[in-house]
Amino acid sequence: MRALVIDDSRATRAILSRILQQVGFATFDVADGQLALTWLADNGPVDLALVDWNMPILDGLSFIKIVRANPAYADMRLLMVTTESDIERMIMALEAGADEYAMKPFTASVIREKVDILGIKLPDTPVAGGVV
Amino acid sequence: MTATEAQRGDLTPTDLVYLRELIRERSAIVIDESKGYLLESRLAPVARRNGHNSLTELVARLRLDHTGPLHDLVVDAMTTNETSFFRDIHPWTVLEQTWLPELIQKRSAQRTLTFWNAACSSGQEPYSLAMLLRDRFPQIVDTWNVRIIATDLSAEMLGRSAAGRYTQLEVNRGLPAPLLVKHFKRDGQYWQINDNLRGMVEFRALNLVGQWPFIPQVDVLFMRNVLIYFDLPTKQEILNKLRGVLRPDGYLMLGTAETTLNVDERFERVAVDRATAYRPR
Known part of the structure; x- marks a missing residue:
């Protein structure tokens, strides 16, 4: 299982990556939506993308819309992880195609439970991940 | 020192x-x-x-x-326990897809379903059940006599449960985002569950160890992550009393680390996928 963590905060990327690695994902991370699109074009779809909302160059909502318009990425599960906590924002993200939404600040349990909700079947043994 | x-x-x-x-x-x-x-x-x-x-x-x-x-x-x-909405997810999935449809078929003549959340803590479990019933079985909720009884020993927890107000961290945990936007309103830094769901749950004080007030016959009994706190004789006493209120074809839902095995052999284990429940033999 591969996960792409997209967030402009290096610290947040590191924390999210570690949580995902602990449950068995190989993780990769990039700092904005445009870099994420380039990464996907080069490396192919991932099983799960964690997407921040507010990022430079290409924000998370625009990234989600572009991914959802591309049939090659139809199976990718998209979890928005953001400080945005208005219901209207949440609805916008879900309507744009986010599968789930977690508000910052989060704990490891929050992220693990969201992965469970998304129904991603993980291998029993954790897999070491790489960082881009 | x-x-x-x-x-x-x-x-x-x-x-x-x-x-x-x-x-x-x-x-x-x-x-x-x-x-x-x-x-x-x-x-x-x-x-x-x-x-x-x-x-x-x-x-x-x-x-x-x-x-x-x-x-x-x-x-x-x-006595306050950690809890979350749809805790452990798998029992909820099997309840929705297998156990509830089966019970609904069996109860089609009486048109009555009763649920008991024993030790409801801050209320996430009874409200998870209310959301599941409201969203997946709306006709049953609207036309049958559906009761969700939620009890706890702690007056503070009962007050919190009945208020239905949760912090951002609490609604972040286990609650699918589409359900959050559908069933909650933002109120400052809190999230308030909608009144139609609050109205589905009856909250009562009950000490599992003391004398129980009247509890009607129950179809699904949630007692998740409760027995672990008790010693063996107390577990046996509670399970014994519980057999008196659980219907013979009803389900007892325990926590993932709990079992009736070696505690009370008059229950049988029912496992579907990654979920387990217990029924009276």
Whole structure:
């Protein structure tokens, strides 16, 4: 299982990556939506993308819309992880195609439970991940 | 004195025994000696809020008055469990896809379904059930007699449950985002569950160890992550009483680390996918 963590905060990327690695994902991370699109074009779809909302160059909502318009990425599960906590924002993200939404600040349990909700079947043994 | 002893607020072994006995007497919950840290971490805020400078002072005050409200606060603090919406997810999926459809078919003549959340803590479990029923079985909710009874020992927890107000961290946990936007309203830094769901749940005080008030015959009984707190004779006593209210073809839902095996052999295990429930034999 591969996960792409997209967030402009290096610290947040590191924390999210570690949580995902602990449950068995190989993780990769990039700092904005445009870099994420380039990464996907080069490396192919991932099983799960964690997407921040507010990022430079290409924000998370625009990234989600572009991914959802591309049939090659139809199976990718998209979890928005953001400080945005208005219901209207949440609805916008879900309507744009986010599968789930977690508000910052989060704990490891929050992220693990969201992965469970998304129904991603993980291998029993954790897999070491790489960082881009 | 070691650093650890200093952090414990100089609770003496006698104080620890007193607190463990008090909690066992009032709730039947056994805090074994290795859980001393739990007493300290949960009771330090109670001591502070009630104007005591240390846990020793708190215990001295408790000893003066055997039935005061401070005793309730101590028992409350020690019996509050971690919980989340749709905790462990798998039992909820199987309940929705297998066990509830089966019960609905069996009850089609009576058109009655009764659920009991025993030890509902801050209410996430009964509200998860209310959401599941409202969203997946709306016709049943609207046309049958559907009751969700939620009980807890703690008055503070019952108050919190009935209010249906949750922090951002609480709604972040286990609750699918589409359900959050559908069933909650933002109220400042809190999230308020909608009244139509609040109205589906009846909250009552009940001590699992004491005399039970009248509980109607139950189709699905949630007692998740409760038995782990009790010693074996108390577990057996609770399971025995519970057989009196659970319908013969009803389901008992326990926590993932709990079982009736070697506790009460008059239950049989029913496993579907990654979920387990128990039924009377």
